[in-house]
Amino acid sequence: MFRKRSSLILCGLFLFVTWNAVLVLLLWGRAPSGQRGDGQMDLALMPTSDVMGDVIRMADSFESELEKQKKILSQILSHQSMWKPSNRKGSKVSVPSQPVIPILVIACNRVTVRRCLDKLLQHRPSAELYPIIVSQDCGHATTGEVISSYGNKVTHLKQPDLSDIPVRVEHKKFQGYYKISRHYRWALNQVxxxxxxxxxxxxxxxxxxxxxxxxxxxxxxxxxxxxxxxWCVSAWNDNGRDGYVDPGKANLLYRTDFFPGLGWMLLREAWEELEPKWPASFWDDWMRQPEQRRERACIRPEISRTLTFGQQGVSLGQFYDKYLKYIKLNSEFVPFTKLDLSYLREKTYRKNFEKEVYSAPLVTYDEVKQGQLKGSGPFRLQYSSKDSFKVMAKSLGIMDDLKSGVPRTGFRGVVSFFYRGRRIYLAPPPGWTQYDPTWS
Incomplete structure (x- = not known):
């Protein structure tokens, strides 16, 4: 149906172009066509005795007119992915047979957005099913030129409000975080x-x-x-550095209580819940608060499907040199659509995960750190307090910060990672019931 509708549209546009071309030819035969506003004939359009010259000039003008129509056509097609289907009674709405999943690229003043867009376009299997919408804030001209250079391969939106946001004196240094939050709200509302x-x-x-x-x-x-x-699906593993993930488990997925971000999927229903109370700043940490999470989980992979190369930004490269630049990006294509993902259902996953974690042999920190583990694993390393978690996590090289009491990648308090070729579960004691928001 979608192809049929597109064909009809293209036929209509072809007729439009052809009609304009015919008009050009017809108007050549009429004297008024060369009449200027001052009552003088345009000498370039007046017939002459040089028939061959007249034909050449007509061809040049015809080519110029076709070029103008081509530009109009390109502009129309560049916005095709943003067209709304008709809702009129009795009308047939043409939609793809599969759901459309738009990719929203949040941009500002990084000309290196080209690297991001090049990879998206390189790996995108269908322009119809995955329209790319780039929403640009900041008004940075050079970055805007880079985005515009992709023509109709992407839709380029520009956040219109570039004004500073009134903030408390002590938050002046966080102005960038306020603008990012405003941009996210605007861009998601567009989508x-x-x-x-x-x-x-x-x-x-x-x-x-x-x-x-x-x-x-x-x-x-x-x-x-x-x-x-x-409530979300993320492409990111916060502890996904090379050596901390199982290279043979590119197809392994987890549930996590921690909102990962960095390439994530959101449904419209969730946005309708979040948008009315969207925060003025620090939107990602706000998402990690119990009031927003509401005991819901996200899906995340063993091996990340995104890699960040943005060392500079409003966070001034926080965590980048120590963790983020070492994240392993998956290179093996996993046919997820052909796999049975029913193990991710809440009751099934929770039962199997807790059984695997708490049936694993309990080991000490020294045994893990000094490589004294016997067997292939997995192994369970237990923490009993915020401080013991932080000390062991930091020493073993995984991220030790918590947000509203939830550790990065954690599910029911358990952090899963690879260490010296063995699976380690850094876990609270059996019988864990809830996170303590004071752990931060």
Whole structure:
């Protein structure tokens, strides 16, 4: 149906171009066509005795007119992915047979957005199913030129409000975080309210995507839609550095209580819940608060499907040199849409995960650190307080910060990672019930 509609549109545009071309030829035969506003004939258009010259001039003008129509056609097609289907009674709405998953790229003043867009376009299997929408803040002209150079391969939106945001004196240094939050709200409203998409994958301009990035989100969209205990799907593993992930488990996925971000999928229903109370700043940490999370989880991979190359930004490269630049980007294409992902359902996953964690042999920190473990694993390393978690996490090389009491990648307090070729579960004692928001 979608192809049929597109064909009809293209036929109409062809007729439009042809009609304009015919008009050009017809007008040549009429004297008034060369009449200027001052009553003088345009000498360039007046017939002469040089028939061959007249024909050449007519051909040149005809070519010029066709070029103008070509530009109009390009502009129309560049916005085709943003068209709204008709809602009139009795009208047939043409939609793709599969759900459309738009990719929203949040951009500002990084000309290196080219690296992000090049990889998205390189790995994108379908322009129809994955329209790329680049929302630019900051008004940075050079970055805007880079985005515009992609023509109709992407839709370029510009956040209109570039003004400073009134903040408390002590928050002046955080002005950038306020503007980012404002931009996110505006951009997501464009996708969900102005264009009426039902889902979106958000990517920032400093992310490079893996070859199976689109396959990953395509497979997990129905999982997210069907499970109310989930509220996002992320392509990111906070502890996904090379050596801390199992290289043989590119297909392994987890539930996590920690909102990862960095390439993540959101449904329109979730946005309708979040948008009315969207924060003025620090939106990602706000997402990690219990009031927003509401005991829901996200899906995240063993091996990341995104890689950040944005060392400079409003966070001034926080964590970049120590963790982020070493994140392993998946290079193996996993056919997720052909896999059975039913193990991710809440009851099934929780039962199997807790059984695996708490049936694993309990080991000491020294045994792990000094490489004295016997067997292939997995092994369980237990923490009993915020301080003991932080000390062991930092010493073992995984991220030790907590947000509202939740450790990065944690599920029911458990952090799973690879260490010297063995699976380690850094876990609270058996019988864990809830996070303590004072742990931060």
């Amino acid at each position: 969900f309210r102005n264009v009426s998409h039902t889902s979106v994958v958000i990517v920032e301009d400093d992310l490079e995507v893996a070859p199976d990035f689109f396959e990953y989100f395509r497979a997990l969209l129905p999982v997210l839609k069907s499970d109310p205990s989930l």
